[in-house]
Amino acid sequence: MTLLECPLCGGTATSHSGLCKPCETGLPRPVHPCERCSCELPVDGPWQRHCESCLLSPPGFDHCLAAFRYEFPVRELIAGFKFQADFALGRSLAVLLAERLRTSCDNAGERPVLVPVPLHEGRLRGRGFNQSLLVARVLAAQCAMPLATRHCERVRATPTQRGLGAGERQGNLRGAFAITQPARVFPHVIIVDDVVTTASTVSEIAGLYRRAGSRRVDVACLARVS
Numbered sequence: 549m550t551l552l553e554c555p556l557c558g559g560t561a562t563s564h565s566g567l568c569k570p571c572e573t574g575l576p577r578p579v580h581p582c583e584r585c586s587c588e589l590p591v592d593g594p595w596q597r598h599c600e601s602c603l604l605s606p607p608g609f610d611h612c613l614a615a616f617r618y619e620f621p622v623r624e625l626i627a628g629f630k631f632q633a634d635f636a637l638g639r640s641l642a643v644l645l646a647e648r649l650r651t652s653c654d655n656a657g658e659r660p661v662l663v664p665v666p667l668h669e670g671r672l673r674g675r676g677f678n679q680s681l682l683v684a685r686v687l688a689a690q691c692a693m694p695l696a697t698r699h700c701e702r703v704r705a706t707p708t709q710r711g712l713g714a715g716e717r718q719g720n721l722r723g724a725f726a727i728t729q730p731a732r733v734f735p736h737v738i739i740v741d742d743v744v745t746t747a748s749t750v751s752e753i754a755g756l757y758r759r760a761g762s763r764r765v766d767v768a769c770l771a772r773v774s
């Protein structure tokens with residue numbers, strides 16, 4: 549039997565995720581996430597279930613599940629996965645997200661369909677792969693959920709969202725996505741993304757699915773930026 553090496557410390561990988569146990573337990577998990585969008589709520593503030601932003605203008609989805617906080621070393625692991633095509637890192641994080649998704653979906657009614665956030669053709673050619681699709685494939689295999697790969701497509705390239713405010717981001721994304729087979733309605737959708745930053749992308753796609761007849765739209769991501 550060959551022993552796998554933990555990609556973080558070089559020790560022996562002892563866990564299902566391909567990491568060693570100490571590295572796995574040391575990853576930054578959510579502490580006090582908003583029950584809707586999963587951003588971290590201040591630990592020293594008054595007790596609340598939802599963040600201000602969800603209370604003032606609720607996002608298009610019902611619930612966002614994040615495996616980790618977007619902090620060291622998760623941030624660096626995701627960068628290795630996305631920009632250096634280190635698929636073992638992506639798989640490790642996706643397996644840990646799958647564990648959380650399985651426990652959170654145990655009593656859900658309709659079987660959810662996984663929809664990865666699509667990349668525009670140009671971006672896809674540049675990078676060579678869609679990281680959200682790779683995460684969704686791991687979730688589909690580990691949680692035995694159907695995966696809809698080309699049901700939602702990016703029909704318009706959008707300038708980078710970096711440096712834009714929430715309102716500008718939403719405007720920037722309008723009309724960027726489309727559902728390719730509107731006749732196929734999924735009652736419960738889980739949108740899969742690698743990192744959720746302001747939630748405007750996943751909110752835009754969630755709105756599209758709601759208008760197409762989905763009753764429940766959730767989000768699952770490796771990490772949530774707070």
Ligand SMILES: [Zn+2]
Nearest residue numbers: 554557568571
């Ligand atoms: Zn390790």
Ligand SMILES: [Zn+2]
Nearest residue numbers: 582585599602
């Ligand atoms: Zn929130």
